Amino acid sequence: MNRLELRDVSVAVAVEDAPEKVILESVDVALGEARIAVIGANGSGKSTLLRLLNGLIAPTTGSVTVGGLDTVRDGRAVRQRVGFVFTDPLSQLVMPTGREDVELSLRRHHRDRSARAAAAQAVLERFGLAALADQSVYELSGGERQLMALAAVLAVEPEVLVLDEPSTLLDLRNRELLRRTLAGLPQQVILTTHDLELALDADRVLVVEDGRIAFDGDPAEAVGFYRALCAAAPVPVGTGQGRTTAGSR
Template identity: 60%
Template sequence: MIEYRQVGVEVDGYDIDGNAMTTRILRDVDLSLPQRRIAVIGANGSGKSTLLKLVNGLMKATTGQVLVEGLDPAREGRAVRRRVGHVFTDPNAQLVMATPLEEIELSLRASVRNRAERRTRALEVLASHDLGYVANRSVHALSGGERQLVALASVLAVEPSIIIADEPTTLLDLRNRIILGRAFEALDQQLVCSTHDLELAARMDRALLVDGGRVVDDGEPSGVIARYREQMAGCGSTRAGR
């Protein structure tokens, strides 16, 4: 389970005149997230991505505390990262090897020491996600959807208990959004997903609406999404960060 205990995040920077300033990105976040599939929605700059980055220590809370299965990412980052996999918006920022097979092998390097066993296991991982046919293709020859599925498979290969996905459908067409959505539905792991894809959010167990650095709505997805649509129609959003 993921917990946020009165979490705030502030970052230092400079204004247009070069004067030092502090920007508050998140404030007073107090949440317990036991559900299996959770959507985080909100406008650009609302604080969604920061909320997710706190889970595996990509960002640290300025105030309060985040706990992931009882561990604090700020102090026990290595142990937390063994439990949390992160899927980025753009798979090109995540995939570093030439082929999907090599990418999965890289993920398995720490847990499967023998090279032959690692290759066999990597092929099994790809096959389990219906990606065996792309094993030896260049990642640059894959479609956007295939690259995102390979990125997800590389994260799942190390068997985390939690998957964090930061706007994973943003660069995908409708067909590939549907395919990725089905892959998410099949996960055994807990999934926390920030998204502008409200159809994807509607299929989750719980939705959080972030606005101005605060969680302003929380509950059953259809109701949260409906209120978000009303908010956007009225153009009443305030933005504090991203």
């Protein structure tokens, strides 16, 4: 299994007429477990953390390596090892049908068209998607699209699978289907999620808060820590909480 390492990593972006905005700061962690979940509030930096893992984002300071390969210097080799699945599958499915998308993923592995078509069919059958392969991706349900995007990424057999909030657009049935699918994969899986049940399936959970790793460890303890963190957060002005009604004055 590839060992992913982030060493003293920070990510900052330029902001017009203002100091640069720090998104991640002083992240120093090695990721070796088979199943790792990353949880945290919107804007905490968790999606940025995932995008570092296959070079979609470069660190401003520090280094990110996958099996000793630097994500900046060896970006192409890293992306061959680390597959990335986005939250919205329609941002990833670029061809009219799922079959064409899977074949597109396989174009470098199978130059011969008939061999590529056979390999794509095998992938689609593996994920139970063969009957849907020739439908427009816009005719598929959210769960079917997510599985099709997953199949297109896994077609090239990456060693690590990274998913950014994969269950966000799914109903309960498709979320459970996704959980079973991920559980059966041989790849190392690293994902961000707001679904705390999905996080509890992991071997290890990181809690990201304000651009830093606030907790790193046992899934149940991590979820408990995150719940306490959320409970302690200040209530936004205008929510109506804490107001007295006219009848109680």
